[in-house]
Amino acid sequence: MATAAIAEDEFETVELIPEDKAGFTATHVFAPITGLFRGGPGFWYDQRRLKIETTPPGAALDLFYVRKNFQKGYEQADSPVIVLLPSRIDAGDRDSITIRAFLDGYKQREISIRVRGKEEEILIELEPLANTLVAVTHLYFAGRASLTFLTKEALTFRVQHREGGYSIIFIETGTSDEATAALSVVNDALVERVWSQQLGEDLVVRIELTPEAIARRVDLRQQQSHDPIRRLHSFTLNVIPPDGGAEAVRRTRSALARITGHQVSSCATRYDGDLHEHIEASVLARALTPKGSFVDPYLRAAMKRLGEISPGGQVVLGDGTRFRTSIPLELSAASSQASEVRGYLAILRQLVNELEPAANQRNTLRGLIAPEVTPADFDAIIDGAEAAERLCLTNAG
Numbered sequence: 001m002a003t004a005a006i007a008e009d010e011f012e013t014v015e016l017i018p019e020d021k022a023g024f025t026a027t028h029v030f031a032p033i034t035g036l037f038r039g040g041p042g043f044w045y046d047q048r049r050l051k052i053e054t055t056p057p058g059a060a061l062d063l064f065y066v067r068k069n070f071q072k073g074y075e076q077a078d079s080p081v082i083v084l085l086p087s088r089i090d091a092g093d094r095d096s097i098t099i100r101a102f103l104d105g106y107k108q109r110e111i112s113i114r115v116r117g118k119e120e121e122i123l124i125e126l127e128p129l130a131n132t133l134v135a136v137t138h139l140y141f142a143g144r145a146s147l148t149f150l151t152k153e154a155l156t157f158r159v160q161h162r163e164g165g166y167s168i169i170f171i172e173t174g175t176s177d178e179a180t181a182a183l184s185v186v187n188d189a190l191v192e193r194v195w196s197q198q199l200g201e202d203l204v205v206r207i208e209l210t211p212e213a214i215a216r217r218v219d220l221r222q223q224q225s226h227d228p229i230r231r232l233h234s235f236t237l238n239v240i241p242p243d244g245g246a247e248a249v250r251r252t253r254s255a256l257a258r259i260t261g262h263q264v265s266s267c268a269t270r271y272d273g274d275l276h277e278h279i280e281a282s283v284l285a286r287a288l289t290p291k292g293s294f295v296d297p298y299l300r301a302a303m304k305r306l307g308e309i310s311p312g313g314q315v316v317l318g319d320g321t322r323f324r325t326s327i328p329l330e331l332s333a334a335s336s337q338a339s340e341v342r343g344y345l346a347i348l349r350q351l352v353n354e355l356e357p358a359a360n361q362r363n364t365l366r367g368l369i370a371p372e373v374t375p376a377d378f379d380a381i382i383d384g385a386e387a388a389e390r391l392c393l394t395n396a397g
Contacts, residue, residue: 011051016063048086049085058079060101061076063077066096079124101124104198135182136186138182142252143248145188146237150179156170156172170205180196189213213239219240220237222235252298256302266392276345278384283370283372288369302344363375
């Protein structure tokens with residue numbers, strides 16, 4: 001196996017030579033003769049040099065010298081590396097080198113070669129892990145929080161409670177830059193921070209709770225599903241207060257009751273329309289369509305309230321379709337197409353503003369309507385929508 005073109009001065013050098021030589025055999029007697037047919041006397045008597053590289057480079061290597069099933073030497077190195085071995089004449093016929101390569105996000109690989117073999121260069125090609133964490137979404141609303149992990153394949157995982165939070169070990173799973181970045185910005189009233197660490201073939205995600213969450217003894221619940229359209233598997237962790245959020249439900253109902261028609265009409269429709277224009281319809285649909293999330297009842301209640309404060313008790317879709325939210329069947333139909341309902345984003349904005357302090361309002365709204373959008377991009381979208389609303393108010397004044 002040939003190696004890639006890397007300058008030799010970039011190679012680390014390690015020596016892997018047993019203290020004792022192999023026993024005397026007939027090979028020693030005939031070596032001067034047989035060596036002539038294998039490239040000259042140096043074939044048997046020169047020190048062996050073995051170049052080892054990996055693709056990708058930088059893998060950690062465990063190097064074992066094995067003689068008659070017994071380990072005679074061990075070294076660790078990082079690829080690329082040059083391994084100095086005993087001459088072939090000093091090695092036994094069954095002497096071998098076992099090379100075990102590790103790299104975060106890749107499958108471990110192990111190969112063995114004979115010390116008396118002809119290989120001078122080894123290239124170990126590492127395969128990415130079969131499963132990858134491709135995205136993470138975060139939602140906080142009404143005193144509850146959730147983290148959803150999206151992966152290419154179904155997850156095998158373990159959840160461990162630790163002081164101040166939890167650790168989730170995703171077995172044989174790598175991560176993506178996008179998922180790592182999404183984890184780094186998670187923060188709400190219950191979750192202090194979240195970060196990940198790749199440990200060989202496993203991905204460890206650590207969740208640190210806030211002092212408030214620890215004091216309230218929040219619970220952790222799990223939920224798994226599959227998105228056949230995007231061919232992604234989702235694993236959701238819900239952080240839930242011990243009372244199940246009963247007080248938050250009461251506060252949310254009161255907040256909805258305070259919202260008036262004026263707050264979701266007039267120039268608020270400019271805000272609503274601008275958000276629809278700049279957030280992908282599929283992103284809105286995935287966030288707002290009922291999917292068994294803890295937030296579904298709140299979204300349904302907001303849709304019902306929007307109908308109550310709209311002319312004729314009806315909500316209107318972008319194509320002009322109307323639904324009376326006082327009728328359960330039509331309310332369900334409207335909720336299933338929530339991303340297309342005019343004024344719905346405006347009422348959710350108002351609901352969030354009623355419930356959350358100003359510093360948390362944008363992040364909470366992002367989790368509700370567009371958790372797949374990065375905080376920076378969402379801020380830019382909201383800035384544009386608010387500017388359009390202010391211009392409308394100025395012109396109206």
